[in-house]
Amino acid sequence: MILHIKQVIDTGTLSVIQDKLGSASFANGRESAGWAAQGVKDNEQLRAPHPLIELLLKRLQQHEMVQQAARPLQFVNTMINRYQPGQSYGTHMDDALMFARDSGVAISTRTDLSFTLGLTPLADYEGGELVIEDSSGERSWRIDAGDLLLYPSSFLHRVNPVSAGTRTAMVGWIESLLREPQQREICFDLFQSLQYEFNAHGKTSQFDQLSKTYNNLLRRWAKR
Ligand SMILES: O=C(O)CCC(=O)C(=O)O
Numbered sequence: 001m002i003l004h005i006k007q008v009i010d011t012g013t014l015s016v017i018q019d020k021l022g023s024a025s026f027a028n029g030r031e032s033a034g035w036a037a038q039g040v041k042d043n044e045q046l047r048a049p050h051p052l053i054e055l056l057l058k059r060l061q062q063h064e065m066v067q068q069a070a071r072p073l074q075f076v077n078t079m080i081n082r083y084q085p086g087q088s089y090g091t092h093m094d095d096a097l098m099f100a101r102d103s104g105v106a107i108s109t110r111t112d113l114s115f116t117l118g119l120t121p122l123a124d125y126e127g128g129e130l131v132i133e134d135s136s137g138e139r140s141w142r143i144d145a146g147d148l149l150l151y152p153s154s155f156l157h158r159v160n161p162v163s164a165g166t167r168t169a170m171v172g173w174i175e176s177l178l179r180e181p182q183q184r185e186i187c188f189d190l191f192q193s194l195q196y197e198f199n200a201h202g203k204t205s206q207f208d209q210l211s212k213t214y215n216n217l218l219r220r221w222a223k224r
């Protein structure tokens, strides 16, 4: 399940972020790339801990659909990245295990989901598509400011070269309470049905039974 969730960040927060990022100092993106990805990663980045990342992360964590779709246990390695014209991030695989950078203790976190949260309006850059590959081929997304793309970390992916403007985004990884993509999709779908039933007919016996199944599956599968 790959989800494109629109308008995860309100326009007020976005304009504060865009304004403050203007004076932030970015480092070379290769610093945090895995050994094999270093050769294909050409961007700049701002890493945690940083107040702007904290603010955006808080908004993401409070978002109902993000909670339902990802069932996050932990967010790890969240950063803001930036691609200038000509910059790109070639095809790569995200590391399965990452270290929480500022925790002091080296405990690895499993990356079940990757996300990109757009920070630049579509009209302000060209190119810079996030392309995800699977056995059936490729699909690409241009991500608008405030929109989130949430995808399983198990896919090869790349960011095409930016041809004009600057593409800024927050990216990061999530360890989920539901490890398998299929478990997440089943729970997500059930929750949608549950909400639909409640909104259409109220707390019916059909709702109660769906709720029982949904909560018992979550209880069975959720693992920390
Ligand atoms: O900028 C993006 O949308 C994705 C970046 C990425 O794939 C990564 O940092 O591993």
Ligand SMILES: [Fe+2]
Pocket (backbone or CB within 6 Å): 092, 093, 094, 114, 157
């Ligand atoms: Fe990646």
